[in-house]
Amino acid sequence: MSNLLQDTTLQTQPFRYYFKKHPRVFFLGSLSLFITNFLDVLTPLGVKYAIDAVTAKDSTKLILAILIYVGLMTCVALFRFGWRYFFGRFHHTVAEDLRNRIFGKLTELGPSFYQRSPVGQLMSLMTNDVNTFRMAIGPGMLTLLDALFLLGMILPIMIWISWDWTWKTLIFIPFIPFIMKKLEAAIHTRYRKEQDLLAEVSANTQEIVAGVRVIKGFAQEQNQLDAFNRKSREYELACNSVVQVDALFHPSFQSAIILGGVSLLWFGTPDVMKGTVTLGSFVAFHDYVRRMVWPFSAIGLASSMMEQGRASFSRIKDLLSTETDIPDLGDQTIEKFESLELKNLTFRYNGAIEDALTDINLTIHAGETIGIVGPVGAGKTTLLQVATRMYPTSQGSVRINGVNIDRIRRDSLSHFISYVTQDVFLFSDTIAENVALGFSDFPGLEAVEEATNTVNIDQEIRGIPGSYGAYLGERGVNLSGGQKQRLTIARAMIRRSQLVILDDSLSAVDGRTEKAITRALKSNLAANSEDGSTKRTVILVSHRLATLKHADRIVVMNRGRIEAIGTHEELLTMSQTYREMNSMQNMAPPAQTGSHA
Numbered sequence: 125m126s127n128l129l130q131d132t133t134l135q136t137q138p139f140r141y142y143f144k145k146h147p148r149v150f151f152l153g154s155l156s157l158f159i160t161n162f163l164d165v166l167t168p169l170g171v172k173y174a175i176d177a178v179t180a181k182d183s184t185k186l187i188l189a190i191l192i193y194v195g196l197m198t199c200v201a202l203f204r205f206g207w208r209y210f211f212g213r214f215h216h217t218v219a220e221d222l223r224n225r226i227f228g229k230l231t232e233l234g235p236s237f238y239q240r241s242p243v244g245q246l247m248s249l250m251t252n253d254v255n256t257f258r259m260a261i262g263p264g265m266l267t268l269l270d271a272l273f274l275l276g277m278i279l280p281i282m283i284w285i286s287w288d289w290t291w292k293t294l295i296f297i298p299f300i301p302f303i304m305k306k307l308e309a310a311i312h313t314r315y316r317k318e319q320d321l322l323a324e325v326s327a328n329t330q331e332i333v334a335g336v337r338v339i340k341g342f343a344q345e346q347n348q349l350d351a352f353n354r355k356s357r358e359y360e361l362a363c364n365s366v367v368q369v370d371a372l373f374h375p376s377f378q379s380a381i382i383l384g385g386v387s388l389l390w391f392g393t394p395d396v397m398k399g400t401v402t403l404g405s406f407v408a409f410h411d412y413v414r415r416m417v418w419p420f421s422a423i424g425l426a427s428s429m430m431e432q433g434r435a436s437f438s439r440i441k442d443l444l445s446t447e448t449d450i451p452d453l454g455d456q457t458i459e460k461f462e463s464l465e466l467k468n469l470t471f472r473y474n475g476a477i478e479d480a481l482t483d484i485n486l487t488i489h490a491g492e493t494i495g496i497v498g499p500v501g502a503g504k505t506t507l508l509q510v511a512t513r514m515y516p517t518s519q520g521s522v523r524i525n526g527v528n529i530d531r532i533r534r535d536s537l538s539h540f541i542s543y544v545t546q547d548v549f550l551f552s553d554t555i556a557e558n559v560a561l562g563f564s565d566f567p568g569l570e571a572v573e574e575a576t577n578t579v580n581i582d583q584e585i586r587g588i589p590g591s592y593g594a595y596l597g598e599r600g601v602n603l604s605g606g607q608k609q610r611l612t613i614a615r616a617m618i619r620r621s622q623l624v625i626l627d628d629s630l631s632a633v634d635g636r637t638e639k640a641i642t643r644a645l646k647s648n649l650a651a652n653s654e655d656g657s658t659k660r661t662v663i664l665v666s667h668r669l670a671t672l673k674h675a676d677r678i679v680v681m682n683r684g685r686i687e688a689i690g691t692h693e694e695l696l697t698m699s700q701t702y703r704e705m706n707s708m709q710n711m712a713p714p715a716q717t718g719s720h721a
């Protein structure tokens with residue numbers, strides 16, 4: 125993953141990098157283009173010979189001229205297919221490569237990156253910027269080559285027919301590249317705005333669909349509709365502004381042809397009348413003047429496309445060269461989890477003004493069930509995220525089996541840890557695939573059912589049309605909150621991880637199910653461990669003290685600090701926060717202060 129931008133040629137000369145990476149398709153595309161142009165340029169000469177043959181009433185020469193013309197046109201069609209085919213393959217392969225690199229980088233980066241990068245911007249990079257670069261390296265490059273080939277071929281023929289006509293007709297043409305470049309740049313800017321607005325309109329629609337219950341619950345239909353109409357109107361105006369510039373393209377092109385044509389008529393016809401140049405040459409020359417407008421325009425277009433491609437690539441490069449704050453540089457693996465040790469750990473989120481964790485000291489041993497409790501915002505989730513290296517440690521250390529967590533390979537970490545996060549997220553996939561998320565190969569329906577059984581959801585899934593094969597919409601709209609939560613726990617169960625972390629994952633399940641789940645968590649890990657008796661280590665975050673009552677130890681957190689650690693009974697005497705929570709939850713009367721030594 126980390127070699128996404130290691131090739132220096134890719135960083136400095138992306139065009140060259142890709143030409144060298146796919147030389148065959150690029151070479152075949154260019155060759156086909158060259159042959160197409162060459163043959164195409166000769167066709168007006170075929171017409172010239174035909175007309176001259178007609179004027180000279182020479183029928184043998186006429187038939188030959190027609191045959192040449194037909195032959196040339198057929199070959200042109202064949203080779204035109206060739207360059208479109210090869211170039212198409214070339215630039216789509218490039219786009220695929222870039223998309224994969226970007227996606228690879230996105231999976232490498234940690235939560236702190238996503239916190240500062242708006243999703244829309246990342247989506248735009250993945251779609252608009254990749255596409256702009258693709259257009260530059262494919263159609264842009266092709267246009268430039270096309271222009272150069274044509275100029276190199278047509279100009280000598282024109283000069284051969286008449287040097288005098290050549291300069292008189294072409295004198296008006298060199299300004300075209302500048303006009304075309306300006307038009308192309310304007311159209312690109314407007315088009316990009318149009319695309320971004322379209323993305324916003326789509327995102328808006330998606331949000332309305334996903335949040336329809338909230339919208340209805342707060343009677344926000346009209347407000348949402350008004351906001352949507354405004355966005356939609358903005359998009360329409362952006363489309364119109366693209367059309368305005370687009371409409372100028374053809375007239376500009378045409379005016380250059382008209383100028384060249386008029387000039388030829390003015391200066392050329394007297395020569396034909398005098399008989400110094402044949403009528404056939406005149407017709408052919410007129411064709412060449414018309415054909416010369418394209419290469420000049422093409423230079424303008426291509427240079428603008430290349431500039432945009434470079435700008436887009438530099439944005440892509442910025443992302444690809446973003447260093448992750450949690451690089452996977454470790455070389456150690458953990459076979460059997462023994463301990464997790466947090467030592468003098470202090471942590472602050474980027475841009476935050478206060479520490480989210482202060483001087484945390486905690487050691488968890490294999491087989492323990494640890495409860496974590498504390499008011500909202502106490503730092504429970506932060507502690508779990510730093511302990512599992514979603515965020516880097518800056519002060520203090522996290523050690524697993526005595527090894528600093530930075531030195532442990534990420535795949536090894538994810539092998540023995542299952543972390544069920546506080547936010548429930550289900551993918552748009554089947555129920556079975558969602559449960560089997562941690563497996564590269566589907567482990568089989570039996571394993572999935574065993575996992576769902578332990579979280580008491582098997583029967584409910586069977587009641588859903590489609591059962592385990594039922595497709596979940598975005599964020600699983602067709603399941604209840606508690607069902608979704610249990611599915612995410614089943615994900616951890618099926619993996620038989622040695623360390624299971626549940627961040628407030630039992631908040632939406634009933635007491636009976638909660639008991640069943642905690643019992644299942646406490647049972648030994650039968651499979652996937654060397655000795656069948658390996659006990660699972662469990663970290664349970666909950667606001668409900670009843671859930672944690674049977675934990676071996678409970679950690680009470682408050683304002684980023686560990687206030688106390690102990691069993692339920694010990695904490696009732698030791699911790700003010702715990703006592704208050706306990707009396708509020710009415711579990712038992714508060715214990716008397718000071719009764720514990």
Ligand SMILES: Nc1ncnc2c1ncn2[C@@H]1O[C@H](COP(=O)(O)OP(=O)(O)OP(=O)(O)O)[C@@H](O)[C@H]1O
Nearest residue numbers: 239473476480499500501502503504505506507546
């Ligand atoms: N990504 C973040 N960037 C900046 N500050 C954050 C971020 N996430 C959390 N915080 C802050 O860090 C503190 C601890 O948050 P944390 O999510 O760890 O609390 P918690 O104990 O898990 O709360 P809850 O019980 O509501 O889940 C809070 O003050 C919160 O505002």
Ligand SMILES: [Mg+2]
Nearest residue numbers: 504505506546
């Ligand atoms: Mg939390």
